[in-house]
Amino acid sequence: MPITRRELIRNSSLLAAAGGSALAADTKAPPAAASAAGMNPPPPHLLADLADYERAAPTRMSEVAWNYFSGGAADEHTLRWNQEAYVRLRLRPRVLTDVSDLDLGVQLFGRRHPFPILLAPCAYHKLAHPEGEAASARGAAAAGATLVVSTSATTTLEEVSAATPEPKWFQLYVQPDRRFTEGLVRRAEAAGYETLVVTVDTPVLGPRHRETRTPFAMPPGMDRANLRGLVAATGGHRPTEQTIYSAMLDPKLTWKEITWLRSLTKRPFLLKGILNADDAARAIDHGADGLIVSNHGGRNLDTVPATIDALPEVAARVGGRVPVLVDGGVRRGTDVLKALALGASAVLIGRPYLHGLAVGGAEGVARVVGLLKREFAMAMALTGRRTVAEIDGSVIWR
Numbered sequence: 508m509p510i511t512r513r514e515l516i517r518n519s520s521l522l523a524a525a526g527g528s529a530l531a532a533d534t535k536a537p538p539a540a541a542s543a544a545g546m547n548p549p550p551p552h553l554l555a556d557l558a559d560y561e562r563a564a565p566t567r568m569s570e571v572a573w574n575y576f577s578g579g580a581a582d583e584h585t586l587r588w589n590q591e592a593y594v595r596l597r598l599r600p601r602v603l604t605d606v607s608d609l610d611l612g613v614q615l616f617g618r619r620h621p622f623p624i625l626l627a628p629c630a631y632h633k634l635a636h637p638e639g640e641a642a643s644a645r646g647a648a649a650a651g652a653t654l655v656v657s658t659s660a661t662t663t664l665e666e667v668s669a670a671t672p673e674p675k676w677f678q679l680y681v682q683p684d685r686r687f688t689e690g691l692v693r694r695a696e697a698a699g700y701e702t703l704v705v706t707v708d709t710p711v712l713g714p715r716h717r718e719t720r721t722p723f724a725m726p727p728g729m730d731r732a733n734l735r736g737l738v739a740a741t742g743g744h745r746p747t748e749q750t751i752y753s754a755m756l757d758p759k760l761t762w763k764e765i766t767w768l769r770s771l772t773k774r775p776f777l778l779k780g781i782l783n784a785d786d787a788a789r790a791i792d793h794g795a796d797g798l799i800v801s802n803h804g805g806r807n808l809d810t811v812p813a814t815i816d817a818l819p820e821v822a823a824r825v826g827g828r829v830p831v832l833v834d835g836g837v838r839r840g841t842d843v844l845k846a847l848a849l850g851a852s853a854v855l856i857g858r859p860y861l862h863g864l865a866v867g868g869a870e871g872v873a874r875v876v877g878l879l880k881r882e883f884a885m886a887m888a889l890t891g892r893r894t895v896a897e898i899d900g901s902v903i904w905r
């Protein structure tokens with residue numbers, strides 16, 4: 508579950524009981540907000556799962572940053588449902604299958620991934636750690652996972668690319684300035700990004716009230732580095748109360764632009780933010796090589812279903828023509844297993860690796876991915892599945 512400030516303070520005694528301040532070894536001193544709450548998080552090696560990282564993360568950043576990362580839209584129903592829906596699904600194990608040699612690998616868009624977990628595009632990594640997206644890229648590479656780098660990164664896509672030679676994907680927010688948008692696609696190709704992921708679920712931002720209550724503002728010296736040259740590079744992140752539109756998003760986007768974008772690149776081309784099976788079918792008709800079922804981590808339209816509830820319908824309509832990935836609320840190895848059982852080729856995580864980044868920089872990102880991967884391997888072994896191909900609908904208890 509997402510953690511509120513009140514819970515955070517309640518949890519502080521638990522964290523303090525675990526003792527130590529070894530976190531100081533790999534990141535700066537805790538920000539004032541966390542010190543005021545009396546937080547004293549345990550050393551990273553005692554953080555056992557993604558929930559532990561979620562509890563430790565707010566001690567490593569300002570309250571403004573925490574509210575930006577953790578918040579969702581409106582009443583945050585969808586934000587909660589994303590996780591709750593996984594918990595509602597029960598598993599049907601199979602015994603005596605010799606699970607001494609597991610293969611977690613998957614083939615996606617011409618490349619083998621050692622396990623089916625990627626890192627979703629998220630904005631503003633420097634709010635979590637001074638090394639920002641470069642540290643995330645190194646952490647992802649160390650863990651063997653692919654990072655999808657956001658248009659709204661606080662580090663240029665070229666600098667992130669230079670941080671590690673491991674493959675990365677680029678996420679595109681189409682800009683109202685189409686020439687600039689085309690330039691972004693060209694830059695991403697030139698910098699070696701393997702795959703273009705176009706986010707289509709954000710013509711406007713959702714009502715993120717946490718960002719009003721602790722007003723969000725980009726700290727001095729930080730910008731949307733990829734958008735330099737546009738007013739959106741440093742302009743307000745949120746629309747004013749007089750409008751719903753944001754300088755960094757294009758509300759005019761339609762399928763016509765998808766056809767145009769598709770024509771710009773020969774690289775694999777994915778649409779992110781698909782929930783509706785009709786849109787999934789249209790996306791394939793418009794040349795998409797893959798889809799990401801996503802509700803933007805519950806940050807845009809509240810009361811849309813949890814992504815794991817939307818996935819089966821989309822997967823059924825796609826019928827295996829292209830890979831379908833899913834993100835939102837994945838926190839356990841059993842969640843990865845359930846997503847694959849219901850038709851996903853792979854999952855992405857968002858907030859959990861930002862928590863890892865805040866707690867321990869690149870190392871923290873790698874550790875979060877490693878913990879989730881290990882839980883996934885255990886879930887496979889305990890349900891009697893040796894390969895990802897063996898994970899089908901029969902692993903869900905109906």
Ligand SMILES: Cc1cc2nc3c(=O)[nH]c(=O)nc-3n(C[C@H](O)[C@H](O)[C@H](O)COP(=O)(O)O)c2cc1C
Pocket residue numbers: 575576577589627628629630657658659678706779801802803804805806834835836837855856857858859
């Ligand atoms: C702080 C934050 C920033 C995000 N920024 C972007 C972004 O720049 N582009 C995008 O396509 N999605 C963005 N997302 C959505 C994520 O890609 C992903 O869909 C979501 O985080 C998955 O849910 P999870 O956080 O529960 O794992 C963002 C999410 C968060 C939490």
